Amino acid sequence: MDDAARTPPFGTAAAAALLIGTTAALGLPWLSPWWLALAVLGIGVAGWWHGRAGRWYGPLLTGFALASLHAAHALSLQLPADLTRLETRIAGRIVELPVHEPRRTRLDVRVDNDVSQPAALRGRLLRLAWYSDNPEARRELLAGQRWQFDVRLRAPRGLRNPGGMDAEMHAMARRVTANGYIREPSLARLLASPTGLQAWRERMSTRIAGSVSNPAARFVQALSVGDTRGLDDGDWAVLRANGLTHLVAISGFHVGLVAGLFSLLARVLWWLLPGLARRWPRQIAAALAAVAGASLYTAVAGFALPTVRTLLMIAILALVRVARRPLGGFDTLALAAIAMLLVDPLAVLAAGFWLSFLGVAWLLWCLPPSSEPASRGAMIGDLVSAQGVASLGLLPLGVVLFGQASLAGPIANLIAVPWWSLVVVPLALVGTGLEGLHAGWGQWCWQAAAWCFQQSWPLFDWLAGSGLALWWLPEAAWYALPLALLGAFWLLLPRGVPGKALALLLWLPLLWPQRHLPATGEAELAMLDVGQGLSVLVRTRHHTLLYDMGPAVRDGFDAGERAVVPALHALGVRRLDAAVVSHGDNDHAGGYPAVAAVFPADAGYAPADSPVAGKALCEAGRRWTWDEVEFAFLHPPPHFPYLGNESSCVLRIRARHGSALLTGDIGQVVERDLVRLHGDELRSDVVLAAHHGSGGSSDPGFVQATRPQRVLVSSGHGNRFGHPKPDVLARWAKVGAQSVDTARDGAVRVRLLATGVEVETRRAARPRFWDAARRSATAPAGLSYRPE
Structure with missing residues (x-):
């Protein structure tokens, strides 16, 4: 038997090679030129088609080339980085359920693809914000409507911090062209009433809210039509603490459940009407019914990526059944992965891709199906085993992707998976189906689903507040994930395999990573990327101090919650010894409540009479020493207004x-x-440029007196103030100071070590190909840890 016969062209080996090639292309800090990618694609497809050795290098090269081309195309769809304030008029359709917040509504708008629209925006997807203090007016924004807006746009840009969500990566995966806001909401004009699938989802969600008085109606909306807008931060906190976020909204598991129900209904129909089997065999009818059910439910979910993956898997399995060819579980999974990667290689940028495919792979490997009917006890045992395998096998990936692990997750999932998926979801779906047939028919099902859901929620609320809630872990080195996955594989081997206790050692780099704390007498500063604001973490060997907490603006963005708290978790901070709120302005103090709720400080400082209450005074002359590092306030003096x-x-x-x-x-x-x-006592190796580098600060005499090696600037990308001012940067450069700016470089870590000042920027330490594509030729290169 030759290599081609032993290695199927669309088997697990081909899928693994395709995945490796795709991941490698998107993980590199640069993109291959299009002409090189096309050449590699030709070689890869030829090798894949030819077989033999090409069965491994063909898919690998194909994945690399396709991912490079898709990434280049996604980049070409985005506005150029230098167009930070493009103002124009567009007309387009709202293509997703609008998200209503206290002062704004977030919209996904697909611009009309006609000559009346700006050429760079035709047919493109925009993420817009409608700011207004009138929530009733914003409630008139509905999915499926066509509007005309005057907008201000810029290329997708996000904060880059340890532990933070990579908004730029998500925009890339979704092919978002630009972010922006509607300049004059009063001038916006409705062009067409809501139509289409999204409008139907909005109507159904509104009917659920209006017909179900139970507080759990918000979860029925999520499970019926994928509308999670009713869930608040407290709901999500409980779900995360219990590891249940994958069960809310419409997940891939639910799509499979609906497919199984449709398949069962088809089998029953063929049993009741045997004559149908003469035209269509029952097995084929059941397979096609499963695809139809999965397709319908995926549409109800708005074709969310997790549901599309499951639909692909079900469609491939149905195709195999129709072709009457035997196919194992791994082969089915491999075909689904190949189909997904060929259609959309950028899907690997989503966490759900890895969680879903790896989760199914673990279950297929550890829990092979039995050909004998299972007893009730065996079924319960299989359920517990499946939950144990999923929890252990996906734990390393969850820690790397989210920086956290839920100790309550296995217990919560044992209850929620059967109860929500086998009771709540079917009731919610039957209600939606009946309501689609006639208004009012589905209300009793929705009410029953809400009642059933509400019976379980207090338990999960209690678990979230117990000691079994989230376990936050610091960022680990790149090799921690493969080692932990190897350890999980070792632990899940059959009984009798020796050395399983040693497998736990492979988890140590992930669960107990090196925190790189300063030595005694050394200090580290981490200036976080909080947009147009400031937050600096200072660490010594055994102590931590947080200087400012970033802004909390009225549109719902709280840097304390979204940037500072996740960064502190990712940096391994367990407690704050001191918190300093430099003054009461929102861009420095706005995030304080969110940070204090998670990291209450042992001591706090703020200026006298500042709006930040309950703090000791940061008067000049106050000083203390931690781990042989001296801290001293130089301003304001006592009795300073x-x-x-x-x-x-x-x-x-x-x-x-x-x-x-x-x-x-x-x-x-x-x-x-x-x-x-x-005087000369101000001489410092590192200085924070005051007021984000504004023209009213960085006095020439002050710059000359401090004469730092590095000057730190915390500013927001494309901010309306123009910070930092070019002439300010020029003053610092004149005394030999190199500048780093969070707007350009992301979070900045500075270490005062015996070897000198070492600086690391987030964008340089973890480069992405879109960073290289946007970097201008004149921009200073990012910094990495280098001693002076």
């Missing part, structure tokens, strides 16, 4: 081998006063 920016706490940090100066938002008057009072 609260003057906003000018009252900012100025903190000096002196380590054994270097020093840093954190300046808040002070202006040139205060800077000159500091030079007068302290």
Whole structure:
């Protein structure tokens, strides 16, 4: 038997090679030129078609080339990075359920594909925000409507922090052209009433909300039509703590459940009407019915990616049944993976892709199907075993993707999976189907689904508040995931395999990663990317201090919750010894409540009479020492009136081998006063440019007195103030200071070590191909850990 016969062209080996090639292309910090990708694609397809050795290198090269071409196309759809404030008029359709927040509504709009629209935006997907203090007016925005808007757009851009969501990656995967907002909502004009699938989903969701008085109606909306807009932060916190987020909205498991129900109904119909079998064999009818049911439910979910993956898997299995060819579970999974990767290679950028395929693979490998009918006890045992396999096998991936593990997850899933999926979801779906036939017919089913769901929710709420809730883990090295997966594979081997206890050692780099804490006498500063605001974490050997917490703006974005808290978790911070709120402006103090709720500080400091209540005063002269590192406030002096920016706490940090100066938002008057009072004592290796690099700060005398090696700038990308000002950066450069800016470089980590000042920027440490594509030729290169 030759190699081609032993290696099927669409088997597990081909799927693995295709996946490796796709992941490699998207994981590189640069994209292959289109002409090279096309050449590689030709070689890959030829090798795949030819067989033999080509059965492994063919799919690998095909995956690499296809992913490169798709990524290049997705990049070409985005606005150029230099168009940070493009203003234009567009007309388009709302293609997803609008998300209503306290002061804004978020919309996904597909621009009309006709000559009346701007050429760069025709047929493109935009993510827009409609800002208004009138929620009733914003409620008139419905999925499926066509509108005309005056918009201000910019290329998709997100914060880059340890532990933070990569918004740029998500925009890339969804082919989003630009983010922006509607400039004059009063001038927006409705062009057409809601039509289409999304409009139907909106109507059904509204009917559920109007007909079900039970508080669990919001979950019925999620499970019936994939509308999760009614779930608040508390709901999501409970779901995350219990590891149940995959069961809310319409998941792949639910699509499979519906497919099985349709298949069963077809078998019953063929049993009742035997004559049908003469035209269509029952097995083929059941397979086609399963595809029809899965397709219908996937449409109800708005063709969400997890449901599309499951639909592909079911369609391939049905195709095999129709062709009457035997196919094992792994071969079916491999065909589904190949189909998904060939259609959309960028799907690997989504966490759900890895969780779904790896989860099914673990179950197929560890729980082979039995040919004998299972007893009730055996079925319960299989359910427990399946949950154990899924929890253990997916734990490493969950830690890497989300930085957390739910200790309550296995227990919660044992209850939620059968109860929600076999009771709540069928009731919700039957209600939706009946309501689709006639208004009012489905209300009793929806009410029953809400009642059944509500009976289980108090248990999960209790689990979320218990000691079995989320376990946050620091970011681990790149090799931690493969080692942990190998350890899971070892632990799940059949009984009798020796050395299983040693497999636990392979989990240590993931569950107990190196935190890289400074040595005694050394200090580390981590300036987080919080947009137009400031937050700096200072660490010594055994202590941590947080200086400012970023903004919390009225449109719903809270940097404390979205950026600072996840970054602290990812950096391995377990507690805060001190928190400093430099002054009361929102861009520095807005995130304080969210951070304090998770990381209450042992000590807190703020200027006298500032809006931040309950804090000790950060008066000049107050000093302390941690781990042989000295901290001292230089401003404001005692009895200084609260003057906003000018009252900012100025903190000096002196380590054994270097020093840093954190300046808040002070202006040139205060800077000159500091030079007068302290003179050469202001000399620092690292200085935070005051007021985000505004023209009213960084006085030339102050710059000359500090003469740092590095100057840190915290600013928002494309901010309306134009921070940092070019002339300010020029002043710092004149004294030899190299600048790093969160808007350009993401989060910045600075270490004051015996070997010198070491700097690492997030975008340089974890480069992405879209960073390289956007980087201008004149922009300074990103920094990596390098001693001065």
